Amino acid sequence: MASPEEMGDDASEIPSPPKNTYKDPDGGRQRFLLELEFIQCLANPTYIHYLAQNRYFEDEAFIGYLKYLQYWQRPEYIKFIMYPHCLYFLELLQNPNFRTAMAHPANKELAHRQQFYYWKNYRNNRLKHILPRPLPEPVPPQPPVAPSTSLPPAPSATAALSPALSPMQYNNMLSKNDTRNMGATGIDRRKRKKGI
Template sequence: MITTKGCGGSRAAVMMVMIFFATGESEDGQRLRFQVELEFVQCLANPNYLLFLAQRGYFKDQAFINYLKYLQYWKEPEYAKFLKYPMCLYFLDLLQFENFRKEIVNGQCCKFIDDQTVLHWQHYSRKRMKLLETGANQQGSQTPVSQSTAATGNPTPTTLPSSLINGHGQIQKV
């Protein structure tokens, strides 16, 4: 029997059930396919992997191009929430264009994209932390929470403790 226990009854779980009945695929088979497709889509965030695929002619194979179109469902929020590297969705979009598929076979193009991606990660993290620190400093210079609560009846939002923010400026799950 198929359950949606771990999925919270989401649309993704309903779709898994529909696929099971439509294709006869077992729950374990669905789970395996989900994991394989998740891993593959996330690999698309690596420009060097795109170069590998391009050099081996995958982007000239119409069946593979159709598979890339099929994978567009990962852009839906109920699937995107499982992605650790959301940049992969940007590359998945770019791979829909023949010009990009032709250019990525060039090693210099791949290196440029890789360099730009690394620079983005470096500067994004630094800028994000600076914004969080600035917000914390501004929050500290405003009226204390107890005074604003007494005046308005509503507490003002507080900043997150730095122990809950990881090195990427993202909130850690507790």
């Protein structure tokens, strides 16, 4: 066994816990909400462009913070995320080439357009893959048609010579006293040109 003097030396080597340890009054709820809000802001390409323009991506501490935030991809945290694109952008932000590219406005617009098209077509594209397609109805085989020796009737010569009436000619065929132009009281309701 060790002597009390030796134990005293070992006890002095073990650091004592700091007297002023910080205890979060709300149990980490505020930090959780702040990180959740920040990570969901990453779903917006305009915000990522803002961060790149203001040189946040050149700060090593900020890059370390982005690496730290990858814990949001775990199932126990992912259920709180409303905008899943933020996780994709968080993964892309781990690449230095993407971080520098997002400083350019054209790349911001490209990312924004691609995100829009994804949202626009996601449901239809997804339904194509998950809904079963109905089987085509089998077509019963048709009996072979025997060649007919009779010819279709030829149009008469008088029908071929008479021209078809134009819509204007139909209007002239109505009589001026036609009941379609008269109201219930028998008054002619057609508009007439007023004499000058």
